[in-house]
Amino acid sequence: MKSSSQPPLGTPLHDWHVGRGARMVEFAGWHMPVQYTSIIQEHRATRAACGLADISHMGRLRFEGPGAEVFLAELLTRRVADLGLNQIRYSLVTNEDGGILDDTLVGYYHNAHGQPYYVMVVNAANRRKIVDWVDAHLPPERAEAPGEEVVWSDVTRLWAMFAIQGPHAVDVVQPLVDVDLASMKYYNGAQVRILHPAAQRQGGIISRTGYTGEDGFELSVGATIARGVWEALLEMGKPFGAVPTGIGARDTLRLEAGMPLYGHELSETIHPFQAGLGYTCYLTGYDFPGRDALKRLETEPLQSKLVGLELAGRRPARGECPILAGSEPVGRTTSGTYSPTLEKPIALGYVRVEHAEPGTELTIDVRGRPAPARIVKLPFYRRKRCQEPLPGTARRPTHQEGS
Amino acid sequence: MTPEELLYAKTHEWVHVETGPSGAKIATVGLSAFALEVLTDLVYLDLPEVGRQVEAGASFGEIESVKAVSDLFSPVDGEIVEVNPDVAENLQRLADDPYGAGWLVKIKITDQSGLSQLLDHAAYQKQCEEEMEEG
Numbered sequence: 051m052k053s054s055s056q057p058p059l060g061t062p063l064h065d066w067h068v069g070r071g072a073r074m075v076e077f078a079g080w081h082m083p084v085q086y087t088s089i090i091q092e093h094r095a096t097r098a099a100c101g102l103a104d105i106s107h108m109g110r111l112r113f114e115g116p117g118a119e120v121f122l123a124e125l126l127t128r129r130v131a132d133l134g135l136n137q138i139r140y141s142l143v144t145n146e147d148g149g150i151l152d153d154t155l156v157g158y159y160h161n162a163h164g165q166p167y168y169v170m171v172v173n174a175a176n177r178r179k180i181v182d183w184v185d186a187h188l189p190p191e192r193a194e195a196p197g198e199e200v201v202w203s204d205v206t207r208l209w210a211m212f213a214i215q216g217p218h219a220v221d222v223v224q225p226l227v228d229v230d231l232a233s234m235k236y237y238n239g240a241q242v243r244i245l246h247p248a249a250q251r252q253g254g255i256i257s258r259t260g261y262t263g264e265d266g267f268e269l270s271v272g273a274t275i276a277r278g279v280w281e282a283l284l285e286m287g288k289p290f291g292a293v294p295t296g297i298g299a300r301d302t303l304r305l306e307a308g309m310p311l312y313g314h315e316l317s318e319t320i321h322p323f324q325a326g327l328g329y330t331c332y333l334t335g336y337d338f339p340g341r342d343a344l345k346r347l348e349t350e351p352l353q354s355k356l357v358g359l360e361l362a363g364r365r366p367a368r369g370e371c372p373i374l375a376g377s378e379p380v381g382r383t384t385s386g387t388y389s390p391t392l393e394k395p396i397a398l399g400y401v402r403v404e405h406a407e408p409g410t411e412l413t414i415d416v417r418g419r420p421a422p423a424r425i426v427k428l429p430f431y432r433r434k435r436c437q438e439p440l441p442g443t444a445r446r447p448t449h450q451e452g453s
Numbered sequence: 454m455t456p457e458e459l460l461y462a463k464t465h466e467w468v469h470v471e472t473g474p475s476g477a478k479i480a481t482v483g484l485s486a487f488a489l490e491v492l493t494d495l496v497y498l499d500l501p502e503v504g505r506q507v508e509a510g511a512s513f514g515e516i517e518s519v520k521a522v523s524d525l526f527s528p529v530d531g532e533i534v535e536v537n538p539d540v541a542e543n544l545q546r547l548a549d550d551p552y553g554a555g556w557l558v559k560i561k562i563t564d565q566s567g568l569s570q571l572l573d574h575a576a577y578q579k580q581c582e583e584e585m586e587e588g
Contacts, residue, residue: 089494089519298494298520365497366517388496388519395496417522 061106062210062276072296078174080107082297089298093390096262096303097433099291100216102283103300105268106276109177110205111184114167117198120336122168125187126156127322127344129332130168133158138237138257142322142330143172143180144340148347149318150325151183152176153310157239157257169205169255169270173312177206187339210276214283215266215303217433218290223267225286226279227256231267234258244271248278261300263307264433302387305396308358308429314369314384315356315398321347324400325356326428354381357406358430359397361414362422366395372415373399373423380405383414391431397423456552460568461485461577464526467552468571470562478562480529484516486551487581494519495544500557505533507560509567514557525557528571530564 058076061067067074072083083104085092095101113122123131128141138157142150155171172180181204193200214223220231227242234240239257243249254271271279284292301311310316315325322331322344333345361367367386372379386397397414405412410425459467465488469481489495497517507513507527514525536558540547547555562568572580 084520085493087493302519365499388494 059107059207061104062273063104063106063280066277066280067104070294072294075297077297078107080174082107083294084298085296086294089296089302090388090390092293092295092299093302095291095293096216096264096295096299097391098216100214100218100222100266100287100293101262101295101299101303102222102280102287102292103213103215103295103297104210104280105213106206106210106273107174108206108211109172109174109180110209110211110270111170111172111180111202112167112205113170113200113202114161114165115199115201117192117195117200118166118168118202120198121188121192121200122156122170123336124338125184126154126338127331127340128156129335130156130158131336133168135160136239138239138259140237140330142316142327143183144322144338144344145318146339146343148321148340148343150312150316150320150322151318152180153312153316153327153330154180155257155259157255159239159241159255161241175313177204208273209270210273210280211268211270212280212283213260213262213266213268213300214287214292215260215262215264216292217265218287218292219264219266221290222283222287222292223256223269226283227254227269229256231256231258244275244279246279246282248282249275250278254279261307261309262303263309263429263431264303301385302390305385305387305398306389306391306429306431308398310356310398311385320400323347323352324354352403354400354402355406356384357381357399357401357408357425358428359383359399359412359414359423360392360426360430361395361397362424364395365416365419365421367397367414367416367421367423371397371399371417373401374413374415374420375405375410376413380412386414389430395421396430401425454552456486457574459552460528460571460573462526462528462571463580464524466526466528468528468568470568473561478565479534480531480560480562480568481556482525482528482558482560483551483556484525484547485577488523489548489551492516492518492521492523495548498541498544498547498557500525500536500541501533503533503536507531507533509564509570527560527567529560529562529567531560531562533558534561535559 058081067083072086075084126141143152157169229240243253256269260266366388371383373381381401383397383399389396408427414421465485473479499515512524513527
């Protein structure tokens with residue numbers, strides 16, 4: 051599915067990463083930093099203080115015009131026509147069979163002239179696929195229908211994006227922006243002015259979202275000012291213990307938080323109900339690809355479902371390990387790693403529902419050797435909150451980012 | 454032992470050969486600082502049992518970091534006669550003192566021919582530099 055003739059892209063911070071001595075890897079068609087120091091240290095720094103990550107590889111698609119609202123409502127599983135100003139929702143994109151094409155965030159904003167637009171954030175690995183999917187569903191007759199025009203663009207290369215995550219995220223970012231971050235609700239955002247000369251009087255978009263299970267923000271700024279803003283963030287974050295973090299730590303953080311990663315927990319052969327993402331599917335509003343299939347699937351009993359596993363030994367399982375009840379195969383892992391917070395190996399996987407209750411003792415076949423494991427409720431890690439949970443986070447705040 | 458006095462496999466194990474009290478040649482084997490640097494974030498070490506027969510170039514165990522699993526390769530044919538009892542439970546020891554307290558196994562050599570494949574410290578350094586450039 052990858053166009054292998056295309057050399058990997060560099061983010062606007064590429065030279066900074068290399069200059070900092072980051073270990074670079076090719077990921078989803080991009081050169082990305084895996085780690086600057088140690089994955090475990092970067093992980094712990096995010097949970098204890100603040101971790102900054104370059105997430106400019108994520109695809110960003112911008113939609114505007116009088117027809118944009120209905121177009122997105124007819125493309126996405128989630129209800130989006132009633133998004134409030136500066137509100138963001140986690141949604142899936144499904145195919146006609148209800149299989150998951152991508153998991154995305156979609157946000158609704160007004161530009162400087164008060165005109166509405168949407169930003170959809172997609173996984174880097176799926177950008178080409180989703181762009182083609184949008185194209186296929188937006189022929190010129192539709193895009194140019196009088197009074198219902200839809201104008202859209204892939205702004206991925208134009209905007210850098212950073213994740214600032216951790217208990218000190220508000221402290222680190224607040225001096226940089228002209229909106230009050232402490233009172234910004236989870237899954238809300240805003241257009242901001244960046245209050246630093248490095249921003250050259252440009253602004254950005256910030257949202258209280260993330261892929262770590264910590265409080266934090268995701269900030270998009272123009273690619274040309276990216277490095278200056280990034281360096282300013284790190285400088286201002288130093289007293290709070292802010293450090294740059296690579297995609298190695300992003301994977302261990304999101305796994306502890308029980309958040310799915312496309313290509314692992316989510317794929318075209320997985321439907322939302324198996325993944326515990328039924329809440330992202332609004333089946334009684336607009337018709338979207340897969341809605342009818344999902345209506346059927348919703349009524350059928352689940353055969354298997356996504357679960358979390360804690361391993362009893364010290365040997366980590368990875369993805370694609372068979373899961374057994376006694377000697378009977380009952381599922382497979384989709385991701386696994388060592389959890390720096392729990393100090394033990396953890397894994398996500400799909401297991402037949404009869405064996406999927408928390409507390410169930412199973413065995414994971416790790417490269418031919420049995421590793422005892424136990425199903426636990428997700429998330430593995432939940433941060434301490436001072437305020438009560440915000441709307442939309444009732445179960446687990448699984449939402450996309452994809453590292 | 455200092456790193457300069459050791460021999461190295463291309464697969465980054467270090468080797469120190471001495472003659473035991475019975476006259477048998479014993480190879481102490483560990484992992485180089487370079488290899489540990491590349492791994493970082495050690496999370497698991499799988500070492501063999503005493504008595505296990507090993508072959509030159511074949512895997513005798515595994516070391517795992519957050520991101521990857523790597524085999525440990527035996528430099529010689531022989532038998533495992535001693536396994537470091539502390540290091541699997543205390544991976545920090547391996548990272549802190551790879552050439553001393555971080556030794557992994559001792560092998561009673563049954564066939565020395567594997568030793569001729571090993572690099573001296575200067576040759577090993579050169580290999581590491583080349584790997585960094587390719588990296």
